Amino acid sequence: MKRANPNPNANRNILLITYVIMGAFFGLMVYFCHFLFTDREEVMNNSYNARLDQFSDRVIRGRILSSDGQVLAQTNVGENGEELRVYPFGNLFAHVVGHSTKGKTGLESLGNFYLLSSHGNLMEQVFHGLADQKNQGDDIITTLDVGLQHTAYLALGDRKGAVVAMEPDTGKILAMVSKPDYDPNPMSLDASWEMLISSNNDQGQLLNRATQGLYPPGSIFKIVTLLEAIRENPEGYLDFHFDCSGVFQEGPYTIRCYQGTAHGSQDLGQAFANSCNGAFASLGLTLNPESMDQLTRQLLFHSELPLSIPYSKSSYNVAAGSLLEKLATSAGEVSQWEVLQSSIGQGKTLVSPIHFAMITSAIANGGILMKPYLIDRVQNEAGEEVKKFLPEGYGSLMTAEESGKLNERMVQVVTEGTGSALRDAPYQAAGKTGSAEFETGKETHAWFTGYAPAEDPKLVVTVIVEEGGSGGRTAAPIARAMFDQYLLR
Numbered sequence: 097m098k099r100a101n102p103n104p105n106a107n108r109n110i111l112l113i114t115y116v117i118m119g120a121f122f123g124l125m126v127y128f129c130h131f132l133f134t135d136r137e138e139v140m141n142n143s144y145n146a147r148l149d150q151f152s153d154r155v156i157r158g159r160i161l162s163s164d165g166q167v168l169a170q171t172n173v174g175e176n177g178e179e180l181r182v183y184p185f186g187n188l189f190a191h192v193v194g195h196s197t198k199g200k201t202g203l204e205s206l207g208n209f210y211l212l213s214s215h216g217n218l219m220e221q222v223f224h225g226l227a228d229q230k231n232q233g234d235d236i237i238t239t240l241d242v243g244l245q246h247t248a249y250l251a252l253g254d255r256k257g258a259v260v261a262m263e264p265d266t267g268k269i270l271a272m273v274s275k276p277d278y279d280p281n282p283m284s285l286d287a288s289w290e291m292l293i294s295s296n297n298d299q300g301q302l303l304n305r306a307t308q309g310l311y312p313p314g315s316i317f318k319i320v321t322l323l324e325a326i327r328e329n330p331e332g333y334l335d336f337h338f339d340c341s342g343v344f345q346e347g348p349y350t351i352r353c354y355q356g357t358a359h360g361s362q363d364l365g366q367a368f369a370n371s372c373n374g375a376f377a378s379l380g381l382t383l384n385p386e387s388m389d390q391l392t393r394q395l396l397f398h399s400e401l402p403l404s405i406p407y408s409k410s411s412y413n414v415a416a417g418s419l420l421e422k423l424a425t426s427a428g429e430v431s432q433w434e435v436l437q438s439s440i441g442q443g444k445t446l447v448s449p450i451h452f453a454m455i456t457s458a459i460a461n462g463g464i465l466m467k468p469y470l471i472d473r474v475q476n477e478a479g480e481e482v483k484k485f486l487p488e489g490y491g492s493l494m495t496a497e498e499s500g501k502l503n504e505r506m507v508q509v510v511t512e513g514t515g516s517a518l519r520d521a522p523y524q525a526a527g528k529t530g531s532a533e534f535e536t537g538k539e540t541h542a543w544f545t546g547y548a549p550a551e552d553p554k555l556v557v558t559v560i561v562e563e564g565g566s567g568g569r570t571a572a573p574i575a576r577a578m579f580d581q582y583l584l585r
């Protein structure tokens with residue numbers, strides 16, 4: 097009996113085993129790289145990091161989705177493998193979702209690491225690696241609500257300004273609109289880029305006014321002045337009384353109520369509801385400037401905000417030094433003028449819309465500020481969760497008792513005062529209007545900040561309309577549209 101020839105399939109088997117071992121080795125490498133880069137998330141999220149570009153050679157950038165799964169950004173791959181980032185909603189989410197050509201902004205920058213990470217099936221990744229194909233990057237599911245974003249966008253119309261909507265008990269940012277805007281789709285962005293960055297362009301389309309815009313707060317700052325009055329006199333703060341003739345004279349200084357309206361006899365609740373400038377300027381003179389300065393710092397003026405997208409810091413009065421120092425060092429009259437002005441949100445005080453949305457959120461949430469956030473979770477191509485972001489408390493901006501007292505006064509603004517646009521709503525809203533002067537001879541900026549329902553707040557909305565005139569007439573109706581859309585859907 098002859099011995100059989102060596103198995104002709106043996107060589108092929110050995111080759112196969114070699115491939116399997118190579119595949120397993122490659123898989124380990126993928127795993128190793130994954131852990132290496134996960135630990136370096138902070139570094140990798142920097143949009144200027146060149147190593148991320150190497151990542152994009154191996155991964156097709158993931159999608160950015162709304163909270164209900166609608167596509168806000170995705171990468172389409174053509175037949176020749178060319179990739180095109182598309183934004184199906186065009187201008188609607190321009191600032192908050194951002195763009196990824198011409199640098200990265202908004203969520204495209206904030207979520208860069210996740211979008212270029214791939215947590216797909218490991219075998220598939222090994223296969224892609226061997227076949228020199230790209231893996232599909234992970235998707236970001238945002239906190240953004242398409243319906244609310246659309247409502248804010250339409251309500252703001254062609255006017256310049258910003259709208260922010262937040263969930264006060266979680267910190268989820270539900271909508272963030274800034275106007276004027278631009279189309280982040282690459283072809284359109286390429287075509288308009290020179291115009292957008294031109295020094296002759298004073299429109300600021302690329303600026304996210306919701307977080308980077310700084311405006312005089314005008315009368316929405318009376319929330320802060322009122323809180324200081326409550327803090328200094330918790331039991332008797334409502335005993336304040338003022339007779340308004342429309343013009344308040346203090347020494348050489350004159351403070352006028354909006355359009356010279358004479359409010360007549362006002363207690364503090366009425367003065368707040370009607371936004372009486374004379375009453376609040378005179379109230380401001382009775383407050384302790386050092387304590388007021390401390391309060392503004394507790395409310396995050398001059399501070400970093402717990403926010404992971406670019407923003408501008410708010411300032412109270414003159415940015416450097418406490419008001420007390422200034423009172424001690426500068427001429428008395430000048431300081432008195434500063435006190436009169438800052439009590440009604442004028443003078444040199446500047447705020448961003450997101451900052452006032454955060455203060456308003458704290459009031460709506462029993463004094464506790466929840467950190468605002470935009471990314472709810474990250475999931476892989478198959479829809480499996482890779483990372484989940486949970487609501488996080490930032491801290492207490494005021495006591496629960498103080499927030500309760502502010503809530504009563506902000507309800508009164510709607511039931512009796514300048515918040516009349518919300519008066520007949522089927523829910524009880526609370527808020528404060530503002531009409532902020534910023535340049536002599538120009539219309540005031542129109543503000544509204546508030547929440548609803550007052551007894552169990554679900555939504556905080558802060559609106560600014562540049563040169564919109566009266567906050568009650570221009571900004572409050574935009575907030576009304578937002579509350580209606582969200583609470584009556």
Ligand SMILES: [Zn+2]
Pocket residue numbers: 340341342353357358359360371372373374375
């Ligand atoms: Zn008045």
